[in-house]
Amino acid sequence: MSNPVNSHFKSWSRRQLLEYGIVGLGMAGTAMLLRNFASKAMSTVKVPDVEIEDNSSLNNPFNPMAILRDFDYGKVKQENGIKIREFKVTANNSLLQLNSAISFISWNLNNRVPGPTFRAKEGEQIRIIFNNEDGHSHSLHFHGIHPAEMDGVKPIRHGKSTIYEFEAKPYGVHLYHCHIAPVTRHISKGLYGMFIVDPPQPRPPADEMVMVMGGYDINNDRHNQLYAFNGLPNYYRDHPISIYKNQLIRLYILNMIEFDPVATFHIHGNMFKVYRTGRSLTPDEETDMITMGTAERHILEFSYPYTGQYLFHPHQDLIAEYGCLGKFKVLDS
Ligand SMILES: [Cu+2]
Numbered sequence: 001m002s003n004p005v006n007s008h009f010k011s012w013s014r015r016q017l018l019e020y021g022i023v024g025l026g027m028a029g030t031a032m033l034l035r036n037f038a039s040k041a042m043s044t045v046k047v048p049d050v051e052i053e054d055n056s057s058l059n060n061p062f063n064p065m066a067i068l069r070d071f072d073y074g075k076v077k078q079e080n081g082i083k084i085r086e087f088k089v090t091a092n093n094s095l096l097q098l099n100s101a102i103s104f105i106s107w108n109l110n111n112r113v114p115g116p117t118f119r120a121k122e123g124e125q126i127r128i129i130f131n132n133e134d135g136h137s138h139s140l141h142f143h144g145i146h147p148a149e150m151d152g153v154k155p156i157r158h159g160k161s162t163i164y165e166f167e168a169k170p171y172g173v174h175l176y177h178c179h180i181a182p183v184t185r186h187i188s189k190g191l192y193g194m195f196i197v198d199p200p201q202p203r204p205p206a207d208e209m210v211m212v213m214g215g216y217d218i219n220n221d222r223h224n225q226l227y228a229f230n231g232l233p234n235y236y237r238d239h240p241i242s243i244y245k246n247q248l249i250r251l252y253i254l255n256m257i258e259f260d261p262v263a264t265f266h267i268h269g270n271m272f273k274v275y276r277t278g279r280s281l282t283p284d285e286e287t288d289m290i291t292m293g294t295a296e297r298h299i300l301e302f303s304y305p306y307t308g309q310y311l312f313h314p315h316q317d318l319i320a321e322y323g324c325l326g327k328f329k330v331l332d333s
Contacts, residue, residue, distance in 0.1 A: 044205040048242035048331055058097040062112035064230035065239060068209045071196070072116040074126070085120050085168075090131045091138045091178070091191065098226050098233050098323075104216055107134055107178075107189035113231040114212040114256065115193030118176070120168040122197050128164040132156045138186065141179035142195055143295070145169050153179045171199040173252050173278035173297045188217050188224070188258040190231075194297070196252060199281060206250035206301070207243060213265075213314070213324055215257040224259055226323045227314075233323025236312075240327035246303050247333060252278070253290075254297035263319060264291045267302065267328070268310040275299040289315055304330040 052065050074087040089109050096106045096113065109115030120126050132138050139162075141152035146166035156162050177183075178191035194210055214231065215224030226233045243249055251272075255263045266289045273283035274290055278299045290298060304310065310328045313320035 045207055046244050046247055046333060047207050048244060050242065053239070059095065060097055060232065061094050062231060064228075064232050064235040065241075067112060067114070067117075067230045068211070068241065069207075070117060070210075071119045071208075073119050082125060084125045084127050084165075086127045086129065087116070087118050088129045088131075089116060089140070090133055092133045093135070096190075096231070098216060098218075098228075102218060102226065104218060105189075107136065107138070107186065107191050109140075109191060109193060113190035113214065114254075115176070115191070117194045117196060117210050117252075119196045119198065122169050122171040122200055124168045126166065126168050129161065130156060130164065131161045132158060134158065136186075137180055138178045138191060139180055140164060140176050142166075142176045143174040144172075144195065144197065152176070155180050168197045170279065171197045173254065173299055175254055175256070175295060175297060177256070177295075184222065184258045185217075187256060188215060190214070192256045194252060194254050196278070201281075203250065203281065204248065206248040208250045208252070209241070210252045210254075211326075212254045213257055213263055215259060215319075217259065222259055224257065224319075224322070227257065227319050228323050229326050234325055236326025240309055240329035242329045242331055243304065244333040245307055245330050246305060248301060248303050251300040251302075252297070253292075253300055255292035255294060257294060257319070260294075260316070260319065262291055262293050262316075263324070264289055264315045265300075265312070266290075266315045267312040269306070269308075270302050270304055270310065272300040272302040275301070304328065306330065307332050 052063050074085045077084045077086055091109055093105055093107050096104045098104050106113050130140050135158050137155035137157045139152045139156055150164050150166045174195040176193055176195050178186040180186050211229045214228050216226040218225045229236055253265055257263050271286050271288050274285045276284045276298055307330045313325045
């Protein structure tokens with residue numbers, strides 16, 4: 001793996017370039033901007049080096065540690081003087097090894113559960129090119145504000161494609177999911193993801209991460225037998241998330257658990273500020289426990305003043321015991 005400064009330099013420079021739509025600039029201009037963004041980023045945010053271990057032993061097509069800090073900014077295009085941020089996403093199915101004993105056929109997007117974390121700025125025109133290579137009909141229904149014809153409730157059959165195009169608004173934490181009946185089944189099989197719309201003035205720099213809570217109904221009894229943050233049960237329990245002491249963490253959290261009416265989220269040894277649905281630049285409350293219905297989502301901000309390992313989990317402890325359990329490993333900065 002690259003060292004933390006290098007990996008961070010890379011992620012911020014790419015993100016900033018795309019975010020400000022300056023992909024078309026000449027080399028000299030681009031290099032200068034890279035330096036400026038990098039020095040700004042490195043002076044304000046530190047992200048520990050992340051070990052992403054090979055998952056091949058478990059035969060899983062994705063790794064929750066890679067999903068954690070992965071934001072899909074798409075590709076910026078100019079069409080007739082209009083800037084369009086274009087995303088590509090493919091529905092398919094793949095076998096997940098949820099633990100040493102249980103495998104599960106997921107229906108997923110871009111070969112991962114949750115699907116990609118799409119990210120745009122408020123007011124941008126976005127285009128999602130959706131291909132369905134799975135055997136069942138699916139769709140992508142986005143939350144947020146958009147015209148009825150872009151609402152994504154019409155089935156797209158196997159082998160077919162469609163385009164969803166609308167303005168990204170309002171700023172906040174949103175989501176998308178398949179909306180084909182029975183929706184419980186299409187969601188719990190894995191067809192969901194986060195959609196972040198950044199405010200026109202960016203939030204302060206932070207170590208940003210995404211956690212999507214999901215449930216798995218292994219035996220089709222309309223109850224979950226396993227749960228997970230970012231796709232695989234207990235992954236962050238067994239591979240704690242390294243963060244730096246006194247570093248602002250911005251956690252985008254989404255509850256996509258079907259069949260259970262609500263899920264809570266709790267972190268140990270700390271409190272967090274809550275920006276409900278990400279719809280404000282000032283926090284709504286400070287707590288250590290937030291309750292979310294299915295599809296409810298928030299931004300949580302916190303920093304740890306002490307080093308060590310801290311659990312996080314829903315406080316319906318049954319859900320935690322069946323896989324929705326993780327740890328932060330707070331390192332000395
Ligand atoms: Cu579907």
